[in-house]
Amino acid sequence: MSSAFPAMKILQPLSTTRSPEKPLFDLLKSPSSFLGSASKLRFNAQKPSPSSSYSSSCHRPSTIVAVSDVVKEKKTLKSNSSLSNLLITKEEGLELYEDMVLGRAFEDMCAQMYYRGKMFGFVHLYNGQEAVSTGFIKLLKQEDYVCSTYRDHVHALSKGVPARAVMSELFGKTTGCCRGQGGSMHMFSKEHNLLGGFAFIGEGIPVATGAAFTSKYRREVLKEAGCDSVTLAFFGDGTCNNGQFFECLNMAALWKLPIVFVVENNLWAIGMSHLRATSDPEIWKKGPAFGMPGVHVDGMDVLKVREVAKEAIARARRGEGPTLVECETYRFRGHSLADPDELRDPGELLNFVILVYFVFPFL
Amino acid sequence: MVFHFCITRHELLLFEALREGLEEEMDRDPRVCVMGEDVGHYGGSYKVTKGLAKKYGDLRVLDTPIAENSFTGMAVGAAMTGLRPIVEGMNMGFLLLAFNQISNNCGMLHYTSGGQFKIPIVIRGPGGVGRQLGAEHSQRLESYFQSIPGIQMVACSTPYNAKGLMKAAIRSENPVILFEHVLLYNLKERIPDEEYVLSLEEAEMVRPGEHVTILTYSRMRYHVMQAAKTLVNKGYDPEVIDIRSLKPFDLYTIGNSVKKTHRVLIVEECMRTGGIGASLTAAINENFHDYLDAPVVCLSSQDVPTPYAGTLEEWTVVQPAQIVTAVEQLCR
Numbered sequence: 001m002s003s004a005f006p007a008m009k010i011l012q013p014l015s016t017t018r019s020p021e022k023p024l025f026d027l028l029k030s031p032s033s034f035l036g037s038a039s040k041l042r043f044n045a046q047k048p049s050p051s052s053s054y055s056s057s058c059h060r061p062s063t064i065v066a067v068s069d070v071v072k073e074k075k076t077l078k079s080n081s082s083l084s085n086l087l088i089t090k091e092e093g094l095e096l097y098e099d100m101v102l103g104r105a106f107e108d109m110c111a112q113m114y115y116r117g118k119m120f121g122f123v124h125l126y127n128g129q130e131a132v133s134t135g136f137i138k139l140l141k142q143e144d145y146v147c148s149t150y151r152d153h154v155h156a157l158s159k160g161v162p163a164r165a166v167m168s169e170l171f172g173k174t175t176g177c178c179r180g181q182g183g184s185m186h187m188f189s190k191e192h193n194l195l196g197g198f199a200f201i202g203e204g205i206p207v208a209t210g211a212a213f214t215s216k217y218r219r220e221v222l223k224e225a226g227c228d229s230v231t232l233a234f235f236g237d238g239t240c241n242n243g244q245f246f247e248c249l250n251m252a253a254l255w256k257l258p259i260v261f262v263v264e265n266n267l268w269a270i271g272m273s274h275l276r277a278t279s280d281p282e283i284w285k286k287g288p289a290f291g292m293p294g295v296h297v298d299g300m301d302v303l304k305v306r307e308v309a310k311e312a313i314a315r316a317r318r319g320e321g322p323t324l325v326e327c328e329t330y331r332f333r334g335h336s337l338a339d340p341d342e343l344r345d346p347g348e349l350l351n352f353v354i355l356v357y358f359v360f361p362f363l
Numbered sequence: 364m365v366f367h368f369c370i371t372r373h374e375l376l377l378f379e380a381l382r383e384g385l386e387e388e389m390d391r392d393p394r395v396c397v398m399g400e401d402v403g404h405y406g407g408s409y410k411v412t413k414g415l416a417k418k419y420g421d422l423r424v425l426d427t428p429i430a431e432n433s434f435t436g437m438a439v440g441a442a443m444t445g446l447r448p449i450v451e452g453m454n455m456g457f458l459l460l461a462f463n464q465i466s467n468n469c470g471m472l473h474y475t476s477g478g479q480f481k482i483p484i485v486i487r488g489p490g491g492v493g494r495q496l497g498a499e500h501s502q503r504l505e506s507y508f509q510s511i512p513g514i515q516m517v518a519c520s521t522p523y524n525a526k527g528l529m530k531a532a533i534r535s536e537n538p539v540i541l542f543e544h545v546l547l548y549n550l551k552e553r554i555p556d557e558e559y560v561l562s563l564e565e566a567e568m569v570r571p572g573e574h575v576t577i578l579t580y581s582r583m584r585y586h587v588m589q590a591a592k593t594l595v596n597k598g599y600d601p602e603v604i605d606i607r608s609l610k611p612f613d614l615y616t617i618g619n620s621v622k623k624t625h626r627v628l629i630v631e632e633c634m635r636t637g638g639i640g641a642s643l644t645a646a647i648n649e650n651f652h653d654y655l656d657a658p659v660v661c662l663s664s665q666d667v668p669t670p671y672a673g674t675l676e677e678w679t680v681v682q683p684a685q686i687v688t689a690v691e692q693l694c695r
Contacts (some may be wrong), residue, residue, distance in 0.1 A: 185426030188476035195443055196476070203463055206433040210440020217446060219421050247433035254428070342665055356677065 032190045088303065096302055099138060100130040103154035106163055107333075110153065110170060114337045119170055122199075123184045126154040126333035128300075128352060132264050133158045135305025135327075136232055139313055145231040147195045147208035150185035151331075152266075155234060160192045193229075201235065201269075202242035205261070207246045208233035211324075212257035219319075231259045238269025240283045246290075249324065253291040256321035258311045261287075263326040264299065265332040270335040287324030299327030300352060369558045378548040380522035381411045384529035385449070387558065389419060392447065395533055398425045398438050399488075400452030408453050409489055409548050422563040431460035435486070440508040442484045448535060455490030455542065456502040470513035481534060485532045487541035491582055492680050494546070498668035501676075505542055505609050506638040509528055516564055518581045518610040524554040527561030535563060543610070544582045566613035572602035574694055577622040578643060579630040580606045583681060587630050591687035599690060609639050617643075618651055625656040626693050629683055635663040643682040660689055 088096070096216040107127050113119040126133065137146060137158035148155040156166050161177055170184055173270075178188050187304075188195035195211055196214025198204040218227040239245055240263060252259050263283050267274045275281050288293025293315075297308045304328055312323035330352035334341030389395045396419075397412055403426035404411030416424040427434040431452065438448040450456040458465065471480055493500040497622065505516055516535050519525035525543070532539040538539040569584065570591060579587045584605045591601050602620055606613060621627055627642040627647055640661040647659050 078447070147440070176477070178479070179477060181477045182475040186475040188479050190476075190479040195440065195480075196472070200463060200467060203436060203467055205441035206436025206464065207443065207468060209433070210437040210442070211444045212440075213437055214444040214446050216442045217388075217396065217441070218423055221420065222394075242438065244431075244433050247428070247430035250428055250435065251430070251433065 045179065067152065067236065076234045083157075088306075092360065096134050096138060096306070099134040099158055100299045100302065102163065103130045103133060103157055106153060106157060106166070109167070111333070111337060113170075113229070116189040121183055122150065122333065123170070123337045124149075125150040125333045125337065126151055126331070129264055129266060129329045130154060131302035131305050132234075132262065132299045132327045132329055135302045136234075136260070136309055136313075140230070140232070143193060143229050144197055145193045145211040145229060146234070147204045147207065147211065148187070148197060148234045149201060149204060149236065150197070150199055150240070151236075152185070152187045152197045156187040156189065156192075156194055156197075159194050161187070161189045161194060162192055163189065165189075190291065202244035205233050205235060205239070205244050207247045208259060209252055209257060212252065212259035212316075213255070215258050216255065228317045228319075229258065230289070230313050232262055232313075233255075233259060234262045235266060236269065237265040237267060237274040237283065238272065238277065239263075240265075241278055246286075249286065249290040249292065251321040257320065258316035259317055260309070261322060261323045261324045263324070264329055266329050267348075268331070268335070268344060270339065273343075282326075284324060284326040290324075292322045292324055294324045294326070296326045299329030351362050372549060372553040373556055374553045375522055376548065377519075377522045377525050377543075377550045377552075378409055378411050380526040380552075380554060381519075381529050381543070382413065382415070384526035385412070385533070386415065386418075388530055388533040389415070389423070392533075394445060395447045395449070396423045396441075397451065398448045398552060398625050400427055400429055400453045400457075402426060402451050403604055407451065408620070409545070411543075411548075412451070415538045430559075431457050432462075432464055436463035436464040438484055439464060439472065439482055442482045442538075443472070443480045448485045449485040449487060449533065452486065452488030454500050455488045455504045456499055456633065458486065458488065458504060458685060459502075459507070462507075464542075465508065465514070466511045469545060470511040473513060473537075481536050482538045483536050484538045485529075485535075485541055486538070487529075487532075487543060488546070489543045489545040491542075491544040491546065492621060492664070492669055492676065495673050495676055496669075501669035503633045503638070503664070505540075505639075506633045507539055508543070508681055509610050509639060509642060512608045513538065515539045515563060516542065516611070517607055518544075518609055520544070520581050520605055520607070522550060522586045523554045524561060524567060524605075527559055528563065528607070531563045534560065539563065542581065546582055564608045564613055566616040567605040567607050568602075568616070569605050570601065570603040572600040572624070574600045574624060575602065575626040575628055575690055576617070576624045577601050577603045577628045577630060577690070578606050578617060578688070579603065580609065580639070581632060583630045583632050586683050587686055590683040590690070593683065593687050594690055597652060597687075597691075599694060601690060606620075606643070610665055612643060612646055614646060614650060617647065621647060621651045625654055627655065627659045628686070628689055628693055629659065629661040629663075630686055631663050632680060633663055634666050635661075636666050638663050657693055660693055662686065662689055 053100055055287035099317050107125040114123055130162055133154045146155055146159050153166055165177040169178055172180040185199045188196050195207055196204055208231045215229040218224045284296040295308050308325055315323055402412040403416035403424045408504055435450055438450045441448050473482055490504055497635055517528050519528045532541050580607050594601050602624055629643055631640040633639050642664050644659045644661050662681045667679055669679055670676050
């Protein structure tokens, strides 16, 4: 195993003691630059810190504290107690594993069908990003809402829409979740509270904000005390330069809406590199500017994503307002199945592939 | 014609009628809420929501930041998840910023979701040419929105139909755009005390006649009625219909009128190109060609930005004298 990837450290499996001092994967201790953007993005030389997987280390004091700092504090307070809150049970682990494998297998089948001429249009696959969808959505209840983009097949699957219904939709059949009327980019499910599927980037974020508004309205105006639905809005790095993103960050923080803004930063918007499009590429920083915590997490590690998600969703449920979570991830395929994907460096892909294969075999 | 066998009426201005309709619906259904700029504490730029925030609270009458696209999208998300929001565009023109959400989500989401989600949203606001408000505040968005599949459009013109259409729009399960006019908010009328709701898809017979069908809506109704006085004095008998429903057209009422008079004049405030009149002309030609004795004539605003200078502004909009001339030529 080690010979193929000489630059990599062999990582210990999960069963050994894990603590904040010895995270499963320590970004800064590895010589190769994983999460390609991360090292390029650091404008200051960073000191390795124990919880380095949360690189929200703010060198200057700020009044807004990142969620991860709060989580870190809580961990040190409870250092004497068992570390069971970091581990997952076998049942949970199997659930996460199944969800991610389903997502991957589903997308691979889509590619097969497309290239065999049985599926048409714009199909955007999620290969490589499964940890984000699984890490977040598997923590939700049925009555929580998910709002996605055109890269929505796996969000639908994670939320509980049957794979059969999603696949039928991709073939344009009436048995599809949207009766074949929506297609790949418009996955909706009233039963599972999946609010779309949107073709234009950014246009789903206000819809998600609206669902969060309804949750607050039901609690405060309609006096439904038990209503604590949380909404997750998924979108990419390209969307973070769009007006609707900023407008909704403002409104969500202003009215303390129960929403989590999840950025799936895969570094590329079709052929536009995030670094070429964004003045300050560190997206998580934009949260505190609007008065909400900004968290940066390794989006290839489902357990890290889940941990951050747990805190962000709990925050929203408690009525403390929104969180901006930037998940650094990577798409293994092109932007869509029609994308020749000639601009990305294959070496970049390789870095992320290594990480995935080291994270998966923990069971 | 609509006959009211009511015992009592009360007098109010058009903007008060809108507010009355809104308030009745908010009392009736707690899921009805309002969102827009300055709708809450300020009471609305034309006072349509005055006093409502005090009565219903800041969440039900929500003062939004200046972000049309996002708060319209937020209203769509709220509508999908069980609320019945009314979005106010401070001026209809500002809703150009919200075109993304109005077209893609208001209009199409019911369809793309395979019918799973309904969007019971009302988008309303003042539009049309005012008194020297300048080009950007004088826009007629009905022509831009009419092609959006899935939305319904109505235009009010009297306190009576303003209240009735507001209530109907709120109760509708479909997205409805309610066009109000900046110059009509202070019209006074006695309306029934008893509750009433109008149909969103019906045109209003303003003045029955025999010689020519004049189709109009919103502010132009008043220019037409002014012209009608002159025409009557000259011996003409125009039938005036306020179409009210801009999408879909009430072709039943319009058709019956065309079959009677055989001549049609459309008077609108939209631009000539791609306006409501253009669509209506096509619809009448397609459906009632055999009944026409003359080509459909359409009087619209000039295809220019509305000038600031008062005299120039007047010239871009159809005036009663032009309507009289057009009828005389049509009935020759």
